[in-house]
Amino acid sequence: MSVVSKVRVGSPIREADQIVAELRRQGKTITSLSIGDPATYFKTPENIIDAYVKALRDSKTSYSSSLGILELRDAVAKRQTRLYGGSLTGNEVLVTQGASEGIDFINRALIDPGDTAVLFRPYYPSYLAYLNLAGGRALLANYSEESNWGVDIEGLERAIKKAPKGKKPKYLMVINPNNPTGTVLKEEDLKQIVGLAKKYGLLLVSDEIYDEIVYNGAKFTSVSTLAKGIPHIIINGASKCYDSTGLRIGFLIIPEHDRVSVAIRERIADIASIRLCPNTPSQYAMVEALNNVDEHSRAIARMRDEIAARVTFAAEMINNSEHMKTVKPDGGFYAFPKLHMGKLDIRSDGEFVTRLLQEECIQVARGSGFGAPDHIRIVALAEKAVLEKAISRIEALCKRLSK
Numbered sequence: 001m002s003v004v005s006k007v008r009v010g011s012p013i014r015e016a017d018q019i020v021a022e023l024r025r026q027g028k029t030i031t032s033l034s035i036g037d038p039a040t041y042f043k044t045p046e047n048i049i050d051a052y053v054k055a056l057r058d059s060k061t062s063y064s065s066s067l068g069i070l071e072l073r074d075a076v077a078k079r080q081t082r083l084y085g086g087s088l089t090g091n092e093v094l095v096t097q098g099a100s101e102g103i104d105f106i107n108r109a110l111i112d113p114g115d116t117a118v119l120f121r122p123y124y125p126s127y128l129a130y131l132n133l134a135g136g137r138a139l140l141a142n143y144s145e146e147s148n149w150g151v152d153i154e155g156l157e158r159a160i161k162k163a164p165k166g167k168k169p170k171y172l173m174v175i176n177p178n179n180p181t182g183t184v185l186k187e188e189d190l191k192q193i194v195g196l197a198k199k200y201g202l203l204l205v206s207d208e209i210y211d212e213i214v215y216n217g218a219k220f221t222s223v224s225t226l227a228k229g230i231p232h233i234i235i236n237g238a239s240k241c242y243d244s245t246g247l248r249i250g251f252l253i254i255p256e257h258d259r260v261s262v263a264i265r266e267r268i269a270d271i272a273s274i275r276l277c278p279n280t281p282s283q284y285a286m287v288e289a290l291n292n293v294d295e296h297s298r299a300i301a302r303m304r305d306e307i308a309a310r311v312t313f314a315a316e317m318i319n320n321s322e323h324m325k326t327v328k329p330d331g332g333f334y335a336f337p338k339l340h341m342g343k344l345d346i347r348s349d350g351e352f353v354t355r356l357l358q359e360e361c362i363q364v365a366r367g368s369g370f371g372a373p374d375h376i377r378i379v380a381l382a383e384k385a386v387l388e389k390a391i392s393r394i395e396a397l398c399k400r401l402s403k
């Protein structure tokens with residue numbers, strides 16, 4: 001009998017990290033396009049760093065409230081209302097150690113063994129992992145690649161109906177803008193999703209961590225503007241739009257005041273108290289990041305424009321290949337091409353990714369880890385010259401594998 005749980009977990013984004021470390025030890029130069037970390041490529045704004053250092057100098061090194069410091073909860077509420085309207089207060093905000101911890105908390109708070117939740121496929125892997133760890137099972141609805149990863153609303157309704165009789169799914173979740181597809185959901189599609197949540201009485205969870213990294217004229221709509229009167233949770237944080245992955249700060253916004261929303265806030269607060277608190281100096285750094293709107297506007301505009309140029313460059317180069325094709329992303333910083341597997345002498349995207357690393361020294365993530373076999377996820381944050389070389393090497397491997 002094994003001592004460890006049988007639930008399979010782990011991140012497809014980081015699964016080759018040990019091999020990469022070993023290859024580097026052997027002297028190989030590996031280009032890693034696997035982790036979506038803007039702070040590796042764009043320097044975190046000075047005002048955030050200064051605020052972090054000041055917090056340390058001011059001895060802000062003790063535990064904070066489990067829910068997060070009030071100043072930060074208020075700053076999150078202010079940002080949300082500034083961008084999306086409404087009348088949120090800090091009382092409806094909880095601070096977590098990265099959005100990842102927020103995802104974990106939601107599942108711990110809601111899921112008992114045997115419960116279900118509705119996720120879209122392709123999904124960000126942590127959603128499935130945390131759901132499974134809590135003993136839950138995913139009901140998967142597919143985005144349609146043929147219609148630019150748009151929502152198949154009938155498919156979504158079919159997924160909802162797959163829940164066991166008398167046991168409705170605990171939540172329905174969307175990631176918008178999406179990781180890994182880079183899609184920004186049309187307002188019409190979001191309205192239909194919100195409509196189904198209302199029809200079936202489901203809690204909506206919306207991960208909006210890329211909300212300010214939107215380009216090509218796409219328009220982002222927050223679920224909070226459409227789901228008034230319906231229980232919902234918005235997930236956001238410091239990592240992407242504030243270019244501060246290592247600060248490990250996330251936010252859970254649970255705005256409504258119905259019985260369900262209040263119960264969820266209380267349950268998550270109880271869970272949060274077990275892990276004591278999020279990193280204290282990081283919280284003070286984030287107060288500055290959120291409240292200094294001028295600095296942020298400058299920083300995000302610069303980063304967004306550069307990301308848009310890099311992602312678009314990568315997508316165009318991919319689409320010039322005979323061996324793969326990607327939907328052009330409008331948000332986030334990923335390209336998610338489909339490999340033309342029928343033309344390649346290879347069994348799976350996993351095998352492709354392993355050979356790409358071993359033979360071409362390029363690390364990307366396998367699409368099957370996101371629920372989309374035959375795809376690969378390329379983080380398109382590096383400078384164009386790096387992306388060009390990396391995609392050329394992917395193409396070189398495809399050519400060698402070509403049947």
Ligand SMILES: Cc1ncc(COP(=O)(O)O)c(C=O)c1O
Nearest residue numbers: 036098099100124179237239250
């Ligand atoms: C959609 C999505 N949600 C959450 C996270 C995790 O964010 P954090 O760094 O705040 O834990 C990521 C990171 O890539 C992500 O893409």
